[in-house]
Amino acid sequence: MRPAELDRLTVAEAADRYVELVRARTVTGALSSSTAEVYARDVATLVELAGADAVLDDLTGADVDALLLAFARRPDGRLRSPSGGQSPSSQARFRRSISALFKHATLAGWVQINPMTASTVTSKERGGLRPQRRALTREQAQGLIGAARTLGDVAPPEGKRRDQRTELRDAVIVLLLATVGPRVSELVRANVEDFFTNDGVRYWRIFGKGGRTRDVPLPDDVAAVLQEYLARGRA
Incomplete structure (x- = not known):
């Protein structure tokens, strides 16, 4: 059951609470420490892109679309040519991470409606597979x-x-x-x-x-x- 009152947290405050919860789950073995750190890194990126002082509940589906596109276009320092943006697997991982955060935020009463449900941006719009990442025949x-x-x-x-x-x-x-x-x-x-x-x-x-x-x-x-x-x- 959802809380009766909405807790209007900033993106930074929600991120801190969520990351603390995620890291606590490593103690029980529900998550590995490496997975928890991936979530923490992606949530930190969300704070950077959305703005630390923005209110989490004010983010809309259009805002989520803009965040996904902004992440997709960020240079990937692991690649020799960093101008190409994030790989499809990194984009999918980032989407899963922020989806998990908003799912928890909905249950915890930090947002009224999960904005991920209104996201419309497709993987093709985020960048799609690069030619050099094609599979074997x-x-x-x-x-x-x-x-x-x-x-x-x-x-x-x-x-x-x-x-x-x-x-x-x-x-x-x-x-x-x-x-x-x-x-x-x-x-x-x-x-x-x-x-x-x-x-x-x-x-x-x-x-x-x-x-x-x-x-x-x-x-x-x-x-x-x-x-x-x-x-x-x-x-």
Whole structure:
């Protein structure tokens, strides 16, 4: 149930209260600390774009549209050419972050109506995919996966130190990403002991966001390349 009285907070005051709440959720394990910091960073950007002294309840759907477009056009310092604006994934993340804030604001009585429901700007208007971010074609993807599957049968290259032989490692990375579909962060955090065998089936215990885990069975050909990598691909 919504509060009876509206609390007319400024954008800065609402942001401070919301970020404090988000960081408190890391204590219970509801959010990871890295996710909480992403929310905090996006909310800080909202304050910068909207103005710290603006009243949160005064923001309309048109204002939200303007904020989304302003964020999309901000230079991305991680890119070599910062003039291109934010990537589509960064834009989508920012929208999710401020949507979560306004959803809480509606329940907490900081706004009468959630302005996100009146936002009309589309992803295409925010910028869309850049040409250099196009995906592989089906044929290219199949060729990449096929090459990775055959690397387990290839003899290690001569003239390279053991720690320089990354072919099997790269094959395992491609196959796990393509067949299991983990987050890249989940793959990077994987340890040898996270891969185990149960009743003849090889599993990967994935440690996900918020401390959640899931055991995913690996296809036989992926498990075979993984075993080759563990046997002769690691120092």
